[in-house]
Amino acid sequence: MENERYRSLLTPAAMGRVDAAAAASGIVSFGLMEKAGHAVAAAALKLYPGALRFAVLCGPGNNGGDGYVAARALREAGADVELYHLGDPARLRGDAATAHALCPIKGSPLHAYAPTVGDVVIDAIFGAGLARDVPQEVASVIVAVGNAGVPVLAVDLPSGLDGRTGRVLGAAFRADHTVTFMTRKPGHVLLPGRQLCGRVEVHDIGIPWRIVMQQAGQASMNAPAAWAAALPALSAEAHKFRRGHLTVFSGSATATGAARLSAEAGLRSGAGLVVLASPADALNANAAHTTAVMVNQVEDEADLADYLSDERRTTFVLGPGFGVSKKIRTFALALRNRRLVLDADGITAFRDEPHALFEAFGTGETRLVLTPHEGEFARLFPDVAADDALSKIDMTIAAARRANAAVVYKGADTVIAAPDGRALVNENAPAWLATAGSGDVLAGIIGGLLAQGMPAFEAAAAGVWLHGEAGARLGEGLTADDLAAAIRPLSQPAVP
Structure with a gap:
């Protein structure tokens, strides 16, 4: 199963259908978000034990929800965590709103983030579903993080990458490590996306494989x-x-x-x-x-x-x-x-x-x-x-x-x-x-x-x-x- 999961490719649209089918089958969708966020936190602690601060950048959708869960888990593990959000968190809906409500860390607007030595950025702004150029506020942070040279751990896909084509939408983070869920997406393996994802870790968050395969297309990895x-x-x-x-x-x-x-x-x-x-x-x-x-x-x-x-x-x-x-x-x-x-x-x-x-x-x-x-x-x-x-x-x-x-x-x-x-x-x-x-x-x-x-x-x-x-x-x-x-x-x- 592990090899099959790593060979499989799902487009962001197909992954959205998988999520919907999982919820329709009775799986609690917030439980999936909890597993995703905890997987990100575990990867951060494993990969960057010497981090002085984790800067968690949260977007206005479910990718941001994964970030709020990760921030809470990192704080509970004793790490120094600061949180920055794109847009008004009060406008979040569904599971992302629940994740924000459960997160004890008071966040600041995204533009307030200034990377410093010892930071590790957890990029949970957009993920694989982005289909338009990133807004200028995000592009500015991407440039600042790149200039500072601090490590980036991406949630699902580095923000600014198109998950279907692997192309850069205006600007994109260059991640050192990416944690994605259930399968990789085309953006992880097509250029230039492949070069911007760093090492990609595919984490099983508990969706039955039969549901995933029902939405799989005919594209996969050569093996x-x-x-x-x-x-x-x-x-x-x-x-x-x-x-x-x-x-x-x-x-x-x-x-x-x-x-x-x-x-x-x-x-x-x-x-x-x-x-x-x-x-x-x-x-x-x-x-x-x-x-x-x-x-x-x-x-x-x-x-x-x-x-x-x-x-x-x-x-x-x-x-x-x-x-x-x-x-x-x-x-x-x-x-x-x-x-x-x-x-x-x-x-x-x-x-x-x-x-x-x-x-x-x-x-x-x-x-x-x-x-x-x-x-x-x-x-x-x-x-x-x-x-x-x-x-x-x-x-x-x-x-x-x-x-x-x-x-x-x-x-x-x-x-x-x-x-x-x-x-x-x-x-x-x-x-x-x-x-x-x-x-x-x-x-x-x-x-x-x-x-x-x-x-x-x-x-x-x-x-x-x-x-x-x-x-x-x-x-x-x-x-x-x-x-x-x-x-x-x-x-x-x-x-x-």
Whole structure:
């Protein structure tokens, strides 16, 4: 249950429905607020035993109510506590009003707070439900706290962050630690929110998990549990073609390295046979730098048609180092009935005619995996990328539906989505994966898993996770060559 809770994501709106459903089931809502506030107080005492003063900043809603409970609990534990409120506490309603009435600490207006050395700020102003820019009074306090460098413990989400998108709404606290309840929200894991939350602690306040799951959407965190059942299983009679055939298209003689990285990664992710499809001028370079990877000449459309006459050649990676040209578009469309990972130049090549690509792969099972970074995503889906109302999760799902593809929207907060609306957010990738050739390796891993028969979405998600694991295992300073060599396949137990 603990792992499931940490993998799950609920939007603020969905969490509001969970709270309402819990109350309707007979659970006393103020009891949930009491548990939340006490969890915050416990975290504050554990993390900051040397604090000279806890400054609890309370907002005008239920997040503020959690703050009043925390302030009372901290005072009862013997801590020095001062309380500051946004707006008139007399206007509080419901559980927040009850929490304020039970709190023995007389508060002061929020603007009166002046951070000093030894303070720990408990931010209970807005939480995850904020949908507008913070008022100037709050923005000023955020700036003052940031300038003073005092620690911040956020309740639910640092105030100023949009819990649905992770975007900053005018200004936001940079928390050292965040205590949230039941599940994380998208704002905890999408940038820039992830960088502003510090360490996130998910606390169970007693809502039955069945109620939480009734409101869960199709987005969650990327982890083996999401795709392990689809991993390839080896059998005693396996041979190289049954383990999957992957073809990676090489660029010209001066641009072969990217394709070789993809091919090596595809082989190490478990594909039984990997071929570099190379133009004539690159044959010698590719042959001189590969051993287990085979090299075939595929120069033009006629060569490709001949190559495709062997139906065992099922899966392809196109784009790394290939160059943006009519040729790459022709090759991609010729592969409409095969499985294709389209990366880098392959994505950019369709910026002026994306519908040709979408129509080619638009029917039947999902055969296409797209792996754009931010710029490439905007070239292929300009209207989606420009819609500020959408989160990165929303954008990736919209793109996957339009393209009938598994879409890997890359970044430090990579999102993987399927046409049916499933989405996973990845968080295991270290910052040092941002190095030349890293994306080529990722494309090859996904291609290798596709070649072994994994469905497109599961192959994409597993590839992203394996890529992150390899990067974390290697450590800072890795190169793409190191990364390709470090890929370790995951597989189901062998079938006798």
